[in-house]
Amino acid sequence: MTIDDREREVRRRIAAHELYTDHAPGLERLEEERIRGKELADAYNRTAPRDQPGRADILRELFGTLGERVWVEPPLHVAYGNYTHLGDDVYANFGLTLVDDTDVFIGNRVMFAPHVTITTTGHPVHPELRTDGSQFSAPVHIEDDVWIGTGATILPGVTIGRGSVIGAGSIVTANVPPMTVAAGTPARILRTITDADREWTYRPPRTLTADDI
Template sequence: MTTDPRELDVRRRMAAHELYADGAPGLEGLAEERTRGKELADAYNRTGARDEEGRRALLKELFACLGTGVWIEPPLHVAYGNRVHLGDDVYANFGLTLVDDVEVFVGDRVMFAPHVTVSTTGHPVHPDLRRDGTQFSAPVRIEDDVWVGSGAQVMPGITIGRGSVIGAGSVVTAHVPPMVVVAGSPARVIREITDADREWSYRPPRTVRRGAA
């Protein structure tokens, strides 16, 4: 860990959800962490489909915590990688992006569909505050048994409650309660998940109706 006071101050700001810029001089430790994470992710993305042992070794080195039975389809993209905590039996389909400037906590049996983005970081709205890349960060927590649909985006500071489903293409800008289905941009609760959902059968999609002239 660095002793440079400039980097120590930026790390404090990151943890405190304050504004910071991570590309200024004196922040070589942070830059090295990012580069190392990207090197490991690049190595992971070049592994063969049958190289399960090699893939797990790379993920164990990349992430802060790696549970058992984790499967991630390449390509995987990270900001750092070493701020990600994965529980047991996590499955991620192609194109998972983890912007982990601060911690991302993922529970057990979480499923990510293709091209999901989980971001702990955003920027101020006013351009005067972000001309030098100034940003803020807040941890994301995804609890057990969550299913995140294709192309969904989870924003900084969000908690998704256990068992919930995030609809494809959703932009999650508010906390999600346990055991609900949410969808939309911004995502809203569509309905609760109940015991009736234990009775499953395929339902063909509806036909979109032409709007009134």
Template sequence: MDAQELYKDVGPGLEALEESRVRGKELAREFNALQPRDTPGRNRVLRELFGAVGNGVWVEPPLYVAYGAHTTVGDGVYANTGLTLVDDGPIRIGNGVMFAPHVTVATAGHPLHPAARPHGEQFSAPVVIEDDVWVGSHVSIMPGVRIGRGSVIAAGAVVTANVPPMVVAGGVPARVLREITDADRHWTYQAPSTLALPVGSEAPGA
């Protein structure tokens, strides 16, 4: 797993690994069943579930993990509902990271050719999300990716490559859309623009 080689995670000799995976899912299930007002209970389970967790962390259920123990979470992290952490390999989440609803962070993948995965063989590569990153809703972050400090990942993006610090990235696959500059410190709401019709087409009813 650590060498990014193909492996199987079930079988003789892997009982401890299987137990760790099952225990993570039990803790996630316990977390998801807690009452909304039970903040102490949530904090307790998160500290048992994750490999490390900082202060001021808030996770909205449901939360899904492969292991949980392979994920470390910094201070002041906020995760909205439906976060999925496929942490077969390490996931490191920095300070001040924000996740919108239904984000998937995946460290595991499989070879493309079926002959290379006859028994479900997989690989894992660590994912690093640096400090102050904001991840939009329904984003998928793929194995081995590092997202640089302060960057924003637009909703619906599929991140297959490293993202530099202080940029907005989006699309499928994600690409850098623009830099984040000091001008962005002065925030005002901007209403969405109207999509342009394709050249040569007419508006409905025209």
């Protein structure tokens, strides 16, 4: 099997959500993609806060596609970078981690609080299937106007529907419908977002009681 054949087979397995390894002989181009993405992320993380033109240039080279008016606070961490696609007016706070072994699609006006992780990749449960580092990948879709809270983790294959909110610290293992609030470990739907939410006022946190045990 030639180098091209080996790489083509791995990419087929990724697209089919089959198990694969990405570090075998003949996969040097994949390794180079990963290293280049990490070099660009490292360069981005070392930019000066006032160097907005330089940051924009790096993001355009790093990501597969990049919309207008995207703001990413360093540090940013990527597996590849070039498999992530961002729409317009995306805001990512500190510590966004993108395990983008396959595509991550991020829509317009998406907001990330600090330390959000999006991973397209996981490993099989049985240890015998992990002895060679086998993994699987599935694309993640985050639709327009989503807000993801601090420390949330989005797992492989998940779609988060338009306008939804993911609570801080959530682990999202299933698709989230549009216009819903979901939170928890694993995340569950708490409620639907309605027109009543247009009336916004600050509500201070309640005080825990013995009934919360």
